[in-house]
Structure formats: structure tokens, C-alpha cells
Amino acid sequence: MIAFSVASETRCLKHAYAMKARLRIAVHLIVLLLLAVATTQARNQDDNELEVVLDDNAGKETEQYPTEATSEASTERVNKMRLVNIMSLQEYCEIKQGKALCKGFHFDDPEELGFFDLATQVRIASDGATYELGAKQPLSTLIMENSTFVNFPLHLFYELPLLSELDMRHCRMQHVSWECFVAADKLKIMLISDNAITELEERVFTYASGLEFLFLNNNQLNRLHADAFKGLRQLRHLDLSGNQLEELPEGLFADLRMLHHLTIADNRLRFISSEMLAQNERLQTVILQGNQLRQLGEYAFSSAPQLLALDVSHNEPLEVLVLNLNAGHLLACNCSLHRVNIFGAVTNVDLGDNRVQELYFSASEALEDLVLRNNSLVQLATLSQVPRLRRLNVANNPKLRELPSEWETPQLERLDLSNTGLEQLPHAVLRGMPQLRKLNVSVNNISEINPQDFQYLSQLTHFFIQANNWNCYNLKMVMDMLILEHGITYVPDRVDAEFPGSYINGIACMYRLPEREQLQVESISDDLSLASSVSSSSASMEYREPSEVEKLRKEFKSVVQHMESKFDSVYAQLNNLNAKMRSLEQINSTLWSQMTITV
Numbered sequence: 001m002i003a004f005s006v007a008s009e010t011r012c013l014k015h016a017y018a019m020k021a022r023l024r025i026a027v028h029l030i031v032l033l034l035l036a037v038a039t040t041q042a043r044n045q046d047d048n049e050l051e052v053v054l055d056d057n058a059g060k061e062t063e064q065y066p067t068e069a070t071s072e073a074s075t076e077r078v079n080k081m082r083l084v085n086i087m088s089l090q091e092y093c094e095i096k097q098g099k100a101l102c103k104g105f106h107f108d109d110p111e112e113l114g115f116f117d118l119a120t121q122v123r124i125a126s127d128g129a130t131y132e133l134g135a136k137q138p139l140s141t142l143i144m145e146n147s148t149f150v151n152f153p154l155h156l157f158y159e160l161p162l163l164s165e166l167d168m169r170h171c172r173m174q175h176v177s178w179e180c181f182v183a184a185d186k187l188k189i190m191l192i193s194d195n196a197i198t199e200l201e202e203r204v205f206t207y208a209s210g211l212e213f214l215f216l217n218n219n220q221l222n223r224l225h226a227d228a229f230k231g232l233r234q235l236r237h238l239d240l241s242g243n244q245l246e247e248l249p250e251g252l253f254a255d256l257r258m259l260h261h262l263t264i265a266d267n268r269l270r271f272i273s274s275e276m277l278a279q280n281e282r283l284q285t286v287i288l289q290g291n292q293l294r295q296l297g298e299y300a301f302s303s304a305p306q307l308l309a310l311d312v313s314h315n316e317p318l319e320v321l322v323l324n325l326n327a328g329h330l331l332a333c334n335c336s337l338h339r340v341n342i343f344g345a346v347t348n349v350d351l352g353d354n355r356v357q358e359l360y361f362s363a364s365e366a367l368e369d370l371v372l373r374n375n376s377l378v379q380l381a382t383l384s385q386v387p388r389l390r391r392l393n394v395a396n397n398p399k400l401r402e403l404p405s406e407w408e409t410p411q412l413e414r415l416d417l418s419n420t421g422l423e424q425l426p427h428a429v430l431r432g433m434p435q436l437r438k439l440n441v442s443v444n445n446i447s448e449i450n451p452q453d454f455q456y457l458s459q460l461t462h463f464f465i466q467a468n469n470w471n472c473y474n475l476k477m478v479m480d481m482l483i484l485e486h487g488i489t490y491v492p493d494r495v496d497a498e499f500p501g502s503y504i505n506g507i508a509c510m511y512r513l514p515e516r517e518q519l520q521v522e523s524i525s526d527d528l529s530l531a532s533s534v535s536s537s538s539a540s541m542e543y544r545e546p547s548e549v550e551k552l553r554k555e556f557k558s559v560v561q562h563m564e565s566k567f568d569s570v571y572a573q574l575n576n577l578n579a580k581m582r583s584l585e586q587i588n589s590t591l592w593s594q595m596t597i598t599v
């Protein structure tokens, strides 16, 4: 244990704490002495020194306490303040079943420090003649609303030793220091988010060693001491998002062996080293989105075997992602990634809105859901083995043009290939997707497909084919044999009055003869040559007898327009339904997000 040689101030200490013969265990005694130093020094500034001597045999115990340097620094700050006693909760708080909801405490002077010194309740006993002392407030939850504590109050946990939940959000708090947490050993949940705390000193939460949930989000933290979280061996959830952190000192999280969820979103972090989270083997989620990350250590997340989610989205400077990672979800959208190499098994991956050209998954067989939307991919070779893939979105990769040949995707249910420069849908690709339900090939350059190839897709319910370069002859077959025949849902093209071609069931197309016959083609009508420049496929647009084609086209057009008007009303109803669903989903998701905020 720790021994103190207390010199001439014993008298003062006695005086200060004579009223409180309530010391229960040795640790509290020590802590109280330290506190007393703070308070008494503030009151009588003499030169006598209180010497704190740490016993050599103190062993592990001493590790728990702030070092002399820190205690001096914070003690000095505390010394300069004026203590203002808070003697009663009744006046400000509504107390019910162990829970206090307090309003209107105002300590907005930085020189002022709230000091909890709650009066012991005295009641007349049932015999009517004697008095009895009420027990301490058995409060387990304390919520401060519409209150200001520029400095976190002192002696709070000493007076309310059973406090397990403290909510001091929006208190304009600027400073917390280790003295404030004396006797906070029952504290499990602390919310001090939405304040103005700028830094955390060494071992500031040492006495709150039972903390499991710590919310420090939306403060102005720009500096954390490497030992700021020392001693928080039970901490499961740490939220540091919405601060101004640029770097994390090495070893910051070393003591947090129980950490499950770490959120440092929306800061200015530039780098996460391979060692930073090496001790946090229980991590399940790590949220680093909205920082300035340039680099992530290859092994930064490799110590956590049960990682459920890693989110590094919205880190604009991040160009390369090479990670050793096993995770349920990897989110890395909206960065500047051009190379992504993942060594390990990941199940759900979103790399949307990057510039990915080089992509490699060492264990592509683990993939179930992969979003590669809006990138610069030219091939998908790494996905040749994807037995579990259920959803793949490669929309907006205009240079892709081809899919892996002989592709085996037995579980694939949704495939979005829109705007991928596609000109055809090869038989060999379709054959490997027996479970496909939704296929989007819109915004491509497909002119023909063979409806027969779709016999393998017995589950298909949605087929989005708009904004292509359809040949009307082929499109008619696709409609009759596939889409209309099987009641498959599709989305019509937006009707453009200037479009020189036709619309079949709402899909734009051009009449083109099969290639063999085109050899005989000679003359070109003005009308159709215009069409050819739009579709940029001149050779196939030429006919010997344009007037005949013209007639045919008009005929089709009238039929199609009739169909369209019917379709439009159905489509409007569908849209309506969709909007309703979306609003339902939104309610749901806001509900969920609120639930997490109030944990």
C-alpha cells in the first residue's frame, strides 16, 4: 500500500475532514488526502509542503494512481479555483427510484468549482423522541439537464457512491481532472458528449475503473495523453467522434482489453498504426469514417478475430487499402482508393465512390455482398471464385466491359451491371447464376441478347434494360418471350420526343436488320442517318427502303403508346407504394439510431 508522511498539515486536514469520519477503505483515505491537499491549499496558502512518498513495495497498486507530475499539474489548477458547495439535490432535482433528473445548476465561471457536500438528512425517529440519520442518497442515475459545469464537479462520487450512470451532456464542460472521479468505482456509464473538453490528461479516469461505456463525442478534444485511458480495463464502448484529434499517441488503447466498440468518426486522424489496436482483441466495431486518413497499417485490425464492422469511409486522402482483416463488414466508400488488397475473410464490402482499378481478395469465397459502384475497374478477375456471393453492384465502372468468363456464382441474387460499358450478356455468364432475382443492365450498349439464355434464370423477377442500344427486332423478342411472358418487372425509358427510334413497351430501340442483310444496304434516308449519329452505330442503321421502315415504325409507335399509357399508371402506383415503404423504413432507421444514442 501507499504510505504518506504528512508533515505539518495534519491539523488542517483534520479540520477539513473532522466532520466526515466516513472513510471506509484505505484507498479512499489516500484519495481523500490528495483531495484535501487540493482544497486546503486553496484555502491557506502557506509554504509547508505535503510530501507524498510512494512505498517501493507498492507494486501494481501504485500503477493505478496518477503520477506526481500530473497530480501536481491538475492540483495546481484546482487550487486556483473557488469551491462552491452543493449541499442539496432536492432543490434542483426530481428524484425517483434511484434516478435524479437535475436542472438549473450553473457553474459557468471557469474559476469556480462545484463541490458536492450533501447534507445528511436528519429525521425524527418513529419513537418521536430521538433523531436518526438518513442513509446517503442511494442514487444510481444522475442526469444533468440545462446545467452548466465548466469544470467537472468535485466530490460527486464520494457523496453519491452508488452512482452507476451519469449523463452530463450539453453542460459546456471544458475541464475534467482525475480528482473528480474519486470513489467512482460503481460508475459504469458516463455520457459527457456535447461539451467543450479540449484535452484529457494522464490517467484521468483511473478511479472510474469500472466504466463500461464512455461517451466523449462532440467535444473539442485535440490532445489525449498516451495514458488518458489507463486503468479502464472494463471499458466496452468508447466514443470519441466529432472531436479534433489529429493523432492518437501510441499505447492509448493498450489497457482497454474489454473494448468492443470504438468510434472515432469525424476527427482529423491521418494515420492508424499497425500497433495502435494490437491489445484490443475483443473489438467488434471500429468506426473511423470522416477523418483525413492517408494510411492504415496493414495489421492495424488483424488482432481482432471477431471484428463485425470496420468503417473507413469518407477519408478523402486514402488511396491505398492493404489490410490483413477478418470482418463481417468493411466499409470504405468515398475515399480516393485506387488499390484495395484484402488478406483475410470479409463478408460484406462496400468500396463505392472510389477510383478502384486494382482489386484483390485473398479469400473471395467468403464474400456475400460486394459494392464496387462508381469506380474505375477494368476487370473482375479476383472474383472468379465467389460461391457465396449474393449481391454484387459494379454499376458505374464504364471501362469494365466484360465479366469473368465461365463465372460460377451459384448464390448470386442481385447483380447491378448498369453503366459498365457492356455490349453483351454472354451465355456462359448467365448460366452460372441460377438464383438471380434482380439484374440491372441499364445504361449500357447492349443491342441484342438471346432470350433463350434466360432459361437458366428461373428466379428472375426484375430485369432493368433501359438506356441501351436495343435493336427493336431483338427487343420485341425479349419482351414477348421473357419480360411480358414471365411478368418480369422493368423500368421504361424516359420518353424523348426527339428520339429517332421507337419505343417498345416503353423501351427505346432502333430497327436494325441482322448483319448478313446489311451487306446489301445502299441508300440512307436523312431521317435515319440522323438516328445513326445519335446511336453511333451507322452501319447497322442503313436500309434500302426507308419509307417502308417508316411505316412500320409508325405502326409500332401507336401500339406502343397505348401500352405505355397503361404502363404509366401502374408505374405511378408502384412508385407510390415505394415511397410509402421508404417512409416506413425511415421511421424504423431513425428509431434505431435514437436507440443507440441513448444506450
Ligand SMILES: *[C@@H]1O[C@H](CO)[C@@H](O)[C@H](O)[C@H]1NC(C)=O
Binding pocket: 103, 104, 146
Ligand atoms: C434553463 O435554465 C434557465 C435558467 O435557469 C431558464 O431560464 C430556462 O428556462 C431553462 N430552460 C429549460 C429548457 O429548462
Ligand SMILES: *[C@@H]1O[C@H](CO)[C@@H](O)[C@H](O)[C@H]1NC(C)=O
Binding pocket: 333, 334, 352, 353
Ligand atoms: C460520396 O460523396 C458524394 C459527394 O460528396 C456524395 O454525393 C455521395 O452520396 C457519397 N457517397 C456515399 C456512399 O456516401
Ligand SMILES: *[C@@H]1O[C@H](CO)[C@@H](O)[C@H](O)[C@H]1NC(C)=O
Binding pocket: 334, 335, 336, 353, 354, 355, 374, 396
Ligand atoms: C463517384 O465517386 C466520386 C468520388 O470518387 C464522387 O465524387 C462522385 O460524385 C461519384 N459519382 C456518382 C455518380 O456517384
Ligand SMILES: *[C@@H]1O[C@H](CO)[C@@H](O)[C@H](O)[C@H]1NC(C)=O
Binding pocket: 395, 396, 416, 418, 419, 440, 441, 442, 443, 464
Ligand atoms: C439500375 O441502374 C440505373 C443506372 O445506374 C439506376 O438508375 C437504377 O436505380 C438501377 N435500378 C435498380 C432497381 O437498382
Ligand SMILES: *[C@@H]1O[C@H](CO)[C@@H](O)[C@H](O)[C@H]1NC(C)=O
Binding pocket: 423, 445, 447, 469, 536, 537
Ligand atoms: C456500342 O456498340 C456498337 C456496336 O454494337 C459500337 O459500334 C459503338 O461504338 C458502341 N458505342 C459505345 C458508346 O460504346
Ligand SMILES: *[C@@H]1O[C@H](CO)[C@@H](O)[C@H](O)[C@H]1NC(C)=O
Binding pocket: 584, 585, 588
Ligand atoms: C425494422 O427494423 C427491424 C430491425 O432492423 C427489421 O427486422 C424490420 O423488418 C424493419 N421493419 C421495416 C418495416 O423496415
